[in-house]
Amino acid sequence: MLPPNRQQLGLIKAGLFLLALIPLARLLWLGMHDDLGANPIEFIERSTGTWALVILLVTLSFTPLRLLTGTAWPVQLRRMAGLFMFFYACLHITTYVWLDHWFDWQEIAKDIIKHPYVLVGFAAFMLSIPLALTSSNAMIKRLRQRWKPLHRLVYLVAIFAVLHFWWLVKKDITEPMLYALVLSVLLAIRVAFTLRKRKGQLV
């Protein structure tokens, strides 16, 4: 399959942009129709958190796709996906700070310090801020060879995000386990290819 030309890539990007807005549109729709369920704040928190995690895993799947199939062009969608992950993470944390805790900073600080699942979630968000801030072409140019090591933080963000979900679940860990599994596969592919490359260089 030929890689898309400039115009086609533009269309694909526009499509992805609209697709990534669907979870937000759904929340707004349900909210306007008073159909967010018995615990609407929990619903919004879970939904934005889940979508941040899903989009993060999508972001992390472009490189394995290239390594496994040689299809490189989707990597051009990675920045947009990463920024949407950050967008949903922002909505998630805004829901937590505003709707859930009404800017009760003292309570929020206590919650972060005392409860590991909140702490890793908070850490994941903090670590994703520099990634979002340095995602522009100008920043890539400015940071040069330091950009790549900085953006490897995304692996830590992903691990923390999965832990955040895992630790908050009361008993049924099926769902976080699925995310952990997908993340492990995505990371394992990278490790396998890196090791192979190193071995090749040694020989």
Added chain:
Amino acid sequence: MLIGKQSDITPSEITPQSVYQDRRQFIKAAGFGLLATAAAGYGLIPNHARAAAEQRKKITGFSKTAYGTDEKLTPYDDVTNYNNYYEFGTSKSDPSEHSKLFKPTPWSVAIEGEVKNPRTVNLEDILKIAPLEERIYRMRCVEGWSMVIPWVGLPMAQLIKWAEPTANAKFVEFVTLDDSLRMPGARVPILDWPYTEGLRMDEAMNPLTILAVGLYGEVLPNQNGAPIRLVVPWKYGFKGAKAIVKIRFRETMPQTTWVKAGPREYGFYANVNPTVDHPRWTQASERRIGGSVFSPRVKTQMFNGYAEQVAHLYSGMDLRKNF
């Protein structure tokens, strides 16, 4: 076909009528259920219409009481669609969706252990032990949310007097239905079935403790623990064993399900206590179900606001250790 030829189907292979009827009903209901769920999921059917479509039976002849009448009730739809009842699944909507075909009649409860006469009693006869009363109680879930529910039930103390426990009885154990045929969630070994709860004798005798058979003046819906469940309003919701089949009086403290599942996180007492956090999340405040997106959290009260009635049960006890 030869007349009089013995059938080569053994009696045990014949599907009982009730089972295949149930299956048909199940298939029918599953079909409707799917349609309804899909339609509801797309916002085509509003919540109240969904609830109205379900069968609801009024309870006649219960007396209103003064308990909690100043509280704003959690809407019926929320009380019956946001439940923790792992025998029907682990998500909040599972119990209402997966318990539609559950038939809680006929029902009997075994009274066992340290009692004068161990026996099995029909639900109808339990209802004759004491007149039914309405009790409006706050219900605080260990997960950090709460409701206000108008239960209909009878005081546990009345049942205990009726059961005539011996002097050895120090605890009451509640064993609930474990029927994987009727309860899809019970096929999954997520908890150690049957779900078992327990109270100290004086806790069970406290006037606040009731066995509920209804809510909102109606027969208890399946997803809320039909036909009979425990309500202990000063304790976290998981203490309220649902679909009770055995009440066992014991000399020793029973092993309860959530203590077995996570002894660091859940204790036998499980009294609502804003000063002792769950190891993983806060218990200082709670989300009151039925509010809007802009409703603030509510501060959690000691013993869920029932300290006056129950604090004396725990005087001298370290509630940090006996959580």
